[in-house]
């Protein structure tokens with residue numbers, strides 16, 4: 273932990289795990305949707321369901337979906353802001369198997385029709401862990417610059433992404449591969465030492481066989 | 494790499510002939526790959542956020558559960574009447590601890606230090622020094638580096654989370670950080686800084702995490718007061734030349750051991766201690782999603 277994990281984050285209270293972490297989950301979900309969300313079905317599990325309202329977890333998740341960060345003083349008013357910005361949302365209690373007690377599962381639709389299902393946990397101190405994307409079990413924290421590529425599960429994609437990054441002189445710090453046999457889709461999660469340019473991400477997203485490519489810069493939230 | 498013990502910080506200070514706070518600043522520059530100016534700016538911004546949290550306190554505001562709000566203002570009025578047992582300075586420390594901790598409970602912006610639940614402790618001791626003793630922003634930032642360095646070692650050797658180590662890990666750690674910060678602000682030695690931190694942590698060893706209805710309100714808000722006042726007295730003890738009989742790093746290790754042995758009902762589950770009292774049980778978390 274760096275010293276600003278100890279003296280920080282600067283955040284809207286009352287709880288780093290139930291409030292700040294929840295904002296981050298919403299924010300990460302919006303980034304990964306790559307669209308302005310217009311509808312959100314949010315399931316709360318465990319302690320998120322039990323003490324979520326008292327900790328503002330519900331308002332925090334919606335605030336994140338609206339693009340707010342954990343220190344945004346508008347977080348308590350996020351429901352009203354969502355209404356103004358055309359985001360409709362609903363909450364329900366869910367019971368997930370073997371999930372962290374502070375887990376949310378969000379089903380999102382964006383204004384240009386993009387969809388995403390994401391399950392994420394708030395693991396303490398405002399840090400989060402993404403556990404499922406579109407039904408594929410994964411595990412990454414977004415604490416480093418992270419590139420997430422969703423592609424057809426066929427040979428050659430890993431090499432293509434690696435080539436693109438090396439062209440941009442970007443060093444890969446870690447790489448994980450996940451696949452869903454049913455859908456024939458795979459997800460690559462790459463943590464990088466350097467930032468990935470927007471141009472590179474969109475070039476990737478536009479290429480054949482790549483269903484989605486999203487990039488998360490760790491300094492963002 | 495972050496320091497693994499308080500002793501390592503003291504050794505580093507000697508090797509490089511730098512004060513405690515500067516050792517932490519240098520470690521931050523190395524760890525995050527930032528310049529001295531960038532690191533300092535971020536610390537000063539963090540301090541501004543603490544100041545702002547106190548200045549923007551709203552006495553009328555209540556938390557979503559209705560359990561907390563308004564006590565900082567009650568304490569302030571009481572202090573202004575000039576009849577406190579603790580005197581004006583400690584009176585301010587108590588007031589500030591309540592204000593920030595209540596602001597946190599009321600979804601206002603605070604600085605987690607090291608957690609949101611314990612966010613009132615450090616500003617409670619720094620703000621009165623800043624306002625009454627004419628301390629500069631830079632001096633406060635230096636004291637904050639000291640606090641962060643202590644917190645970092647505690648996080649590495651033990652924990653700063655109530656769920657993992659009980660409230661001793663939250664309010665106890667915050668109090669140790671604040672005690673060290675005060676000694677640093679007063680120009681005490683590195684050794685005095687670590688002993689102030691050790692004494693503060695010792696005094697809160699064993700404190701359980703038992704929030705009513707699982708919310709960061711009762712007993713959290715008032716425990717910030719205890720953390721802050723404890724830090725004041727331990728800083729004075731250290732500055733008087735009094736030391737912790739148990740070496741500071743061993744105190745941190747003891748805190749970890751106590752946390753590991755603590756029953757899970759006393760680690761932020763809301764199932765033991767005050768949360769399990771009849772009055773605690775009677776409090777319902779507002780609009781729980783189990784409808």
Ligand code: SF4
Nearest residue numbers: 610655660663702713
């Ligand atoms: S009782 Fe628990 S939640 Fe409250 S301040 Fe202490 S550690 Fe944090």
